[in-house]
Amino acid sequence: MDHEVEKMSFDQAFKRLEDVVLELESQDLALEKNLELYSLGVELCSKCRRELDKAKLRVEYMKSPKAEV
DSSP: OHHHHHHHHHHHHHHHHHHHHHHHHHHHOOOOHHOOOOOOHHHHHHHHHHHHHHHHHHHHHHSSGGGOO
């Protein structure tokens, strides 16, 4: 996992993921550049998914009866 990606906030990672997708869709890039961007996109997607999973767990905890005490 890229250390730079791990330091990003959810918003930063999501924005960069959007940029990567746009770059992959809009440019005629060399194979190596496409693979590099695709790999980065996978890392960013994983980061965003982990952050969303953590947020979901926090919301579920707050909704639980134990959290109301």
